[in-house]
Amino acid sequence: MSRLSAAELIVVPSPGVRVGPVSFVLSPGDLLVLRGPNGCGKTTLLRTLAGLHPVESGQLSAPSAVAYVAQGPQDEEQVPLGVDEVLGLMQARTGSAKSRADERRTVLVGVGLDGRGERRLSTLSGGERQRVRFAAALLSTAPLLLFDEATSAVDDEGERRLADLLGTYLSTTGRMAVVVTHRPDAWTKSSTATVVLPDPSRGHR
């Protein structure tokens, strides 16, 4: 699977509420920015791309395994993970333990968390935790990366840094990404396409 394509895709977050139709095609190296007002169905659409929500109608062709960074921390608080442990959970088991550790260190430097590998996740700020989850996604081997407001707590400069990092990562690895954000300016340089979902209060759903 080298492409992500959606044709007239419609999803239903809850009974009586429709999102779409939405159409787009992503090729290797592409980064799609998904925008829209609160409650317009961005998360539901992203979960559908991740295989976590059913397609109501239309066509969707997506890789079977994706790296998905959810909007919230999920059940992260329940498990006292260290930063390096979080990265290890999603990292592919290829190469030696040392090369994997080096890779984790390199990614941490890339997201601006150099030297924090031994820290417990709960001791980091909200923005730093988002950087950790972002880094974990970069360590997976999935061909498609999905970020649901994954940088909402990161400062402006940090978000630009992550956007640039992801853009470079995609162009060198040939993977694809969909990013949900309310601050599209930071992603202008690295994005290749933008989809804007309509305001639900205007009856487009």
Add this chain to the structure above:
Amino acid sequence: MIPDVGAFFDQLIEAHAVLWNEFLPAWVAVFLAATVLPQLGLHASFRRQTLTTIALPQCAFAGMAIALTLPIADAHGEPHPTALLIGVVVGTGAGLLVTSRFRRESATLGVAACFIASLAVTEVARALSPFGETRLEPLLHGEVLGLTAAKLPVLAFLLVPAVMTFVERRAWLATAAYPDSARAAGFSIERAALGFAGALGFAVTLATQALGPLITSGLLLLPAAFARHRGNIVGSAETEARVSGWLAAWWGPVAAVMLDIPVGPGVVAAAVVVGAVMRAVRVRNVR
């Protein structure tokens, strides 16, 4: 009064000699249980299933107690081992089934009810069973020094869930901490949940039928509780739970011989002391 340190160490050495020469199978059995139960207790807490681990040994024991009320005996007039095994498996299975049906808010009451019902069933069965005094009471108190070497091959199967905690560790942690991300990445939430429940049920079944509910619960809960209480990250907590479980398995039977008490309270006391000491020493903590 100045304690006689020399006499204490003499007693300590003698207790080790007695355990080694006369009760080695029981000592080994407790070690085997301590190899797996603290890890499972820790992962249960990550998966919000601590309440299940509290109820499960008692459910398993209730199943065994019911089996001992049935008129099934082997050629020597002893309770038939197959009937006991079926009883403990049914008890554990029923416990898993009941506790898995409760989620979040209703879990506290539901699992507590399961625990209390199991206690009541055990007491009734103990009163009705001809083996109530000879088999059930000693196990209930953790009087296991009489355990024979014949039980060890069966208990060696405790190493199966121990290996599972290593092999499935990543999937269990990923699905517990980041269920959506894990599912999207190809981990099966259902497989992880089923695998963990299977490992927990298997370990509790084996440990309870040989060592009773007190030792099983003590090793399942106490090392994990202390390891988590110190605020360790997962890797450190796992190491600490494993080490404190083994130390409790070492010192519990020693304390039982020295103080002439059942092994059950000895293991529980040792687990508490070891946990408290490790917490005080703070061997390694990540800021």
